[in-house]
Amino acid sequence: MSDSDGLKKVPSGPEGRLISGHVKDFQADPLGFLKRVSGYGEVAKMRFGPFQNVYLISDPDLIKQVLVTKQKSFKKSQDFNALKPVVGEGLLTSEKEYHMRQRRLIQPAFKKTNIRSYAQSMIDITTDYVSKWRDGEERIITQDTMNITLDIISKTMFNMEFKEGYNIIGPPLDTVMHIAVKRMRKLFNLPLWIPTKKNREFNKAIEQLDAVLYTIIEKRRQDTEKHEDMLGILMDARDEEDGIGMTDIQVRDELMTMFLAGHETTANALAWTLLLLSQNPEAEQKFFDEVDQVIGSRSPAPEDFMKLTYTQNVIWESLRLYPPAFVIGREALEEVEIGDYQFKKGDMIMISQYVMHHKPEYFADPEIFRPERFENNFVKTIPAYAYFPFGGGPRVCIGNHFALMEMVLVLATMAQRFKVKLAPDHSRVTPYPSITLRPKGGIRMIVEERTPL
Numbered sequence: 001m002s003d004s005d006g007l008k009k010v011p012s013g014p015e016g017r018l019i020s021g022h023v024k025d026f027q028a029d030p031l032g033f034l035k036r037v038s039g040y041g042e043v044a045k046m047r048f049g050p051f052q053n054v055y056l057i058s059d060p061d062l063i064k065q066v067l068v069t070k071q072k073s074f075k076k077s078q079d080f081n082a083l084k085p086v087v088g089e090g091l092l093t094s095e096k097e098y099h100m101r102q103r104r105l106i107q108p109a110f111k112k113t114n115i116r117s118y119a120q121s122m123i124d125i126t127t128d129y130v131s132k133w134r135d136g137e138e139r140i141i142t143q144d145t146m147n148i149t150l151d152i153i154s155k156t157m158f159n160m161e162f163k164e165g166y167n168i169i170g171p172p173l174d175t176v177m178h179i180a181v182k183r184m185r186k187l188f189n190l191p192l193w194i195p196t197k198k199n200r201e202f203n204k205a206i207e208q209l210d211a212v213l214y215t216i217i218e219k220r221r222q223d224t225e226k227h228e229d230m231l232g233i234l235m236d237a238r239d240e241e242d243g244i245g246m247t248d249i250q251v252r253d254e255l256m257t258m259f260l261a262g263h264e265t266t267a268n269a270l271a272w273t274l275l276l277l278s279q280n281p282e283a284e285q286k287f288f289d290e291v292d293q294v295i296g297s298r299s300p301a302p303e304d305f306m307k308l309t310y311t312q313n314v315i316w317e318s319l320r321l322y323p324p325a326f327v328i329g330r331e332a333l334e335e336v337e338i339g340d341y342q343f344k345k346g347d348m349i350m351i352s353q354y355v356m357h358h359k360p361e362y363f364a365d366p367e368i369f370r371p372e373r374f375e376n377n378f379v380k381t382i383p384a385y386a387y388f389p390f391g392g393g394p395r396v397c398i399g400n401h402f403a404l405m406e407m408v409l410v411l412a413t414m415a416q417r418f419k420v421k422l423a424p425d426h427s428r429v430t431p432y433p434s435i436t437l438r439p440k441g442g443i444r445m446i447v448e449e450r451t452p453l
């Protein structure tokens, strides 16, 4: 059986507006809207603008088909084009053979053994950062986690120190991100060569970032010493098949991609985790007990990561409730069957980690923060792609191990000295879906000194 759209099974969905379809509903409350739409079934239909059909897929097996088994029939959704002026043809935005080649070249920088060597920087940066915290002071914790993760990515990528890194890259990166998010959300953007105020601001910030990155690359090209940071690994990488390395433009695109993909996601996850721990005293106590038992009063060490198993589960549970990447988009490159559904070339597919991670079929009491649920290989007991904070298939997050290790070590290093609690006059913290899922308006917390056992 097939309907007029050529679909074998016919998805339903909410009534949309005549011209704009569901764009306004999505923009007004992306999370609430996606949750509502998923109620229409494993595949639900929406429309963005007059002609763009969009389907939300909320079944683990169908998700696996899109991300893994039939991934060749899809490309990343068009909204990623808004990021191209920033990240060029970096891993996040490139496609097909080009993407596969870049991924092969970059993968060694993320091998577990290499990530281990970044672990000490993660600990040192956090230790140094929290050494300036004062007992009882109120801090904007979302800003702190952003500073720490930006510092970590600057240091592990090209050995750049925090002040240097943040002062020159932070402000233009903020401008670029702010405008890029707006461009991603709009149905239509004026081309960047039209000199509107926003376009001029955007282009200027990109020029500033480029100036910094090309100077660093140029310096490295002239430097004969071997460097163990990510930039060193990227610049030394040679393709197994043709023996060719990356051009300066490719290195620049990949560095910008790592900055963009590699700090805001982790910063938000850390901020959510600190909030969740402060709201769940039992879990918080278990977490402190583990940190005290494993690390005590000595300096944290990279090997502690493997022993901090409860802390790892705290992170998994936080990524479940507030997945920083809350939705993945794909566009069909050709007619393709997914389960009993047939999609047409140009159809857009949405897959939402936020929706899937809150489903009671897979997660009992889905709104409750319970790190223990991840014990005993829990993820293996639910269908693959019911839980996937880092995506899946050939485009799975390349920084997944890096991020997990970073979050565990940052959290444990902080907890060794401080406990945080929400500022008493704080209103309820709600998620704000920007490119990543941020705590709306930031989080202010009081930091209290604690003494490890």
Ligand code: HEM
Pocket (backbone or CB within 6 Å): 076, 091, 092, 093, 103, 257, 258, 261, 262, 263, 265, 266, 269, 323, 324, 325, 328, 329, 389, 390, 391, 392, 394, 395, 396, 397, 398, 399, 400, 402, 403
């Ligand atoms: C909690 C932290 C993080 C989360 C939740 C996260 C999530 C994701 C997800 C869901 C994707 C797949 C997007 C898609 O399929 O469309 C992705 C891709 C990517 N992530 Fe992450 N990420 C995190 C941290 C990082 C870090 C620390 C780095 C780098 C140091 C990084 C670099 C990348 C890159 C380069 C891609 C593109 C990979 C490709 O397409 O080949 N991410 N990330």
